[in-house]
Amino acid sequence: MKKILLFAIAFSLLITLYSCKNPPNALDDSGLAEDTAAQQNAEEMGQGSENTQAGEDPSPNKNEEIELQTDFDEDSDESTPQPGDIVEIVDSMRVNMSVDDMYEKSDIVVVGEFDGVSYTVVPDDTKDENTVGTLFTDQVVSCERVIKGDAQGDIRVRRIGGKTDDRNLSSNDPELQEGKQYLLFLTAGPSVVEGDTENYKIVGGLGIFPIDSDGNLDVSSQDEQDAQRLLEIYSQQ
Amino acid sequence: MKIKKILLCVCFLLVFSIALSLIAMSYNILLFNGTENRGIKNRYIVFQSWSGFTQETRWAIDYASRQWNNRTGMTILYHSATQHNSNYDNEARDYKNLIVKVSKGLDNAPMTTHAWAELGSDGYYYIIEADIVVNADYPWNNTGSSTCLDVQNCMTHEFGHMLGLENVDYPVDATMYKSTHNGDLEKRWLKQDDLNGFNYIYR
Ligand SMILES: [Zn+2]
Numbered sequence: 002m003k004k005i006l007l008f009a010i011a012f013s014l015l016i017t018l019y020s021c022k023n024p025p026n027a028l029d030d031s032g033l034a035e036d037t038a039a040q041q042n043a044e045e046m047g048q049g050s051e052n053t054q055a056g057e058d059p060s061p062n063k064n065e066e067i068e069l070q071t072d073f074d075e076d077s078d079e080s081t082p083q084p085g086d087i088v089e090i091v092d093s094m095r096v097n098m099s100v101d102d103m104y105e106k107s108d109i110v111v112v113g114e115f116d117g118v119s120y121t122v123v124p125d126d127t128k129d130e131n132t133v134g135t136l137f138t139d140q141v142v143s144c145e146r147v148i149k150g151d152a153q154g155d156i157r158v159r160r161i162g163g164k165t166d167d168r169n170l171s172s173n174d175p176e177l178q179e180g181k182q183y184l185l186f187l188t189a190g191p192s193v194v195e196g197d198t199e200n201y202k203i204v205g206g207l208g209i210f211p212i213d214s215d216g217n218l219d220v221s222s223q224d225e226q227d228a229q230r231l232l233e234i235y236s237q238q
Numbered sequence: 239m240k241i242k243k244i245l246l247c248v249c250f251l252l253v254f255s256i257a258l259s260l261i262a263m264s265y266n267i268l269l270f271n272g273t274e275n276r277g278i279k280n281r282y283i284v285f286q287s288w289s290g291f292t293q294e295t296r297w298a299i300d301y302a303s304r305q306w307n308n309r310t311g312m313t314i315l316y317h318s319a320t321q322h323n324s325n326y327d328n329e330a331r332d333y334k335n336l337i338v339k340v341s342k343g344l345d346n347a348p349m350t351t352h353a354w355a356e357l358g359s360d361g362y363y364y365i366i367e368a369d370i371v372v373n374a375d376y377p378w379n380n381t382g383s384s385t386c387l388d389v390q391n392c393m394t395h396e397f398g399h400m401l402g403l404e405n406v407d408y409p410v411d412a413t414m415y416k417s418t419h420n421g422d423l424e425k426r427w428l429k430q431d432d433l434n435g436f437n438y439i440y441r
Contacts, residue, residue, distance in 0.1 A: 084359045087366070088271045089331075092399045093347030094392055095377075095417035131342050132328040132354070169271055173405060188345055205418075206347065 013145065091135070091161050091172040095206050100230040103208045107186040109150030109201065110234065112212065113142040117179035121163035124193035133194050136163035136170045139200060140177045148237050152236070158187065159198040174202075175209045182212040184235055210235075265414065265435030266404035270355040277402040277439040279356065279364035282314050285335040285400075287320035292381045295389050301338060302393035302426070304400065309428045310436050315397060331367060335400070337393075339372040348376040348418075349392045351399035357363035368400040377420075384421035391425045392418060398432060402439045406431065 082088075085145045104110060116133060118141040121155050123134040139157035147153075160174035177183065186208025187201035211219045220228035267274045287299050288337035296317075303315035322336055331354055351370045370393070372378070379386030398414045405416035413425040413432045 018249045074243050082273075082357050086271075087354055088357075088363065090268055090270060090351075090353050090355070090399075092268070092351045092353070092396075092405070094349045094395065096348060096387075097417050097419040131340060131346075163290060171269075171271070190345065202345070 024028065024076055026033075028121040059226060088169040089171070091170065093161070093173060093206060096205055098205050100227040100234070103186045103204050104149065104234060106188060106204050107149055108189045109152045109156075109187050111142075111144045111152055111156070111185050111187065112146040112148070112182065112235070113185060114182045115140055115142050115146045115158075115177035115179055119166060121209070122159070122193060122197075123165060125165075125195065128195070128197075129191060129195055132191060135161060136165065136168060137161060137193065138163045142177070142183075145182070146238075148184075148234060155199075156187075158185065159191070159200045159202050177209075184210040184218055184231070252355055264406055264408050264412075265431050265438065266406055267435065268353070268355075268399065268402050268404045269441060271357075273357075273361070273363055275355050275365060275402045276360075276441070277365060278314060278400075279358075279366050281312075281440075282316060283335055283365075283368070284316040284318050285337060285368075285370075286318045286320055286322045287337040288339050289323050290339060291321075291337075295378075298380045298388075298390035299393050302390050302397055305394050305426065305428055306397055306398070306436075309433060310440070312332040312440060314401065314440075322340045325426055335366060335368050336406065337370045339374050341375050342371070344375050345351065346357040346373055346375075348373050348387055349396050351396045353399060365400070370400065382421055382423045387418060388421070388426070390421055391423050394428070395425045398435075401436065403435045418421070 014089070056081055071099075098106075119138050122137040124135060124137065126133040137159050138161075139159050141155050142158050143155050144152050158177065160176065161172035162170050162174060164170075184202040185201075186202055189201055192198070192200075213219065218232060220231045223231060269275075285303075287296055291299070300317050303317055305429045306315055312430060322334070322338075324336060324338055350373070351368055352371070353365055353368040355365045358364050372389070372392075377386040378389050380389050381389050382391075394413050395415075395418070403414050406414045407413050409415070409429065411424045411433055412429045413427070414435065415425065418425065
C-alpha cells in the first residue's frame with residue numbers, strides 16, 4: 002500500500018514539474034535601447050533574411066519546376082537532413098463553416114478510402130499564377146459511395162505540400178491515412194497542369210470526417226446540430 | 239481509513255496536475271520536416287507590406303506586429319517603411335518577407351503564411367523567410383464588422399506562424415486558434431497560451 006502511495010506522489014510531482022516547464026514570465030527582457038539599436042540596424046540593412054542568406058544558392062529557377070512530377074512517395078529519396086537544408090511550410094487560416102455550408106459548397110460528397118498512393122504535383126506557372134511556388138500532393142481515394150454530385154472509381158484529393166529533389170513543403174491541409182475511410186466534402190480543382198482533371202480539394206480544409214472500422218462516422222469535432230446534420234448526410238444513399 | 243483519505247488526496251492531485259499540464263502544453267510549435275523550429279534565425283525579421291494597402295490596413299498590420307513585440311517584451315517584428323509592388327509570384331522564395339494581397343478565390347484560405355526554415359547545426363530549424371498572403375476575394379475590414387474578416391485579427395495570427403507557432407485546437411480565444419469567422423476580433427490580443435508558446439521557442 003505504502004509503495005503505491007509513494008509511487009502516486011512521485012508521479013503527480015513529476016507531472017506538476019513537467020507542466021511548469023514554461024513559466025509565462027520567462028521573457029527575453031532585452032532592453033529598449035538595444036531594441037531601438039536593432040531596429041535602426043535592421044532598417045539600414047533592409048531585409049534581415051536577405052543579408053544572412055546572401056551567400057547561399059538562390060532558390061531554383063521557377064522555369065525548371067513546371068513539369069508534372071509523378072514520383073511516388075515510396076520511391077522518393079529519404080536522405081538524412083543536413084545542417085543548412087531548407088524546408089518550407091504553408092499554413093492556411095480556416096473559416097468556420099456549418100455542415101450545411103459545406104454541403105452547399107461541395108461539388109461532390111463521397112465516402113471513400115485512401116489506398117496509400119500519393120504523388121507530388123508541381124504546378125505549371127503558366128496555368129495559374131496563384132499556384133506559383135506551391136507544391137501539391139494528390140492522394141488517390143477510391144469512391145465507395147457518392148452522396149452528392151458525380152464521381153466514379155478513383156479520384157485524387159489534392160493538398161498543399163510535397164517533395165521534389167530540391168524542395169520539401171508541408172502544410173496544415175488535412176492528410177489522409179492509408180487504409181482509412183472518410184466522408185469527404187470536395188470541390189473540383191485547382192487545375193495546375195495540362196490535362197488536370199478529376200482532382201478535388203477538401204472544402205475549407207474542414208470537410209473531412211473519419212469513419213471507423215465499424216462504419217461509424219466521427220462527428221466529435223462538431224456541435225450537436227452539425228453532428229446531427231452530418232449523420233443525416235452520411236446515411237443518405 | 240487514513241490511507242483512503244491520503245489516496246483520495248493523491249488522486250485529486252493527479253487529476254489536477256494532469257489538467258494543469260494539458261493547459262500549459264496546449265500551444266503548438268511549427269514542425270519543419272517533423273522537427274521543431276527555434277524561431278526566427280536572426281531574432282528579428284523585417285517585413286514589407288504591399289503598396290496597394292490602405293493606410294488603415296497598414297495600421298492594422300502595424301498594430302498586429304506591435305502586439306507581439308509589446309506583449310513578449312522582445313522587439314522581433316519590424317514593419318519596413320519600404321513598400322513593395324508585388325501582387326503575384328507571392329509564394330516564391332525571394333529573400334524578402336512580404337505581405338501581399340492577391341485574388342486566390344473563395345476556394346482558398348483568407349490568409350496564408352509561407353515560411354522557410356534552415357536546419358541548424360543543433361538539429362533544430364530556424365526561420366529565415368516568411369510571406370503572408372491576404373486573399374483579396376474575402377470581405378476584409380478594419381472595424382470588426384460582423385460581415386467581414388478583420389485584418390488585424392488575422393494578421394496577428396499569421397505573425398504567430400512567422401514567429402514559429404502552429405495553430406491550436408484549444409483555447410478557443412487564443413490568437414493561434416485554428417479558425418476564424420466574420421467579426422472575430424479575439425485574435426487581436428495575445429493570450430497566455432500564445433505567450434507560453436513564444437517563450438518556449440525563444441527561451
Ligand atoms: Zn494558422
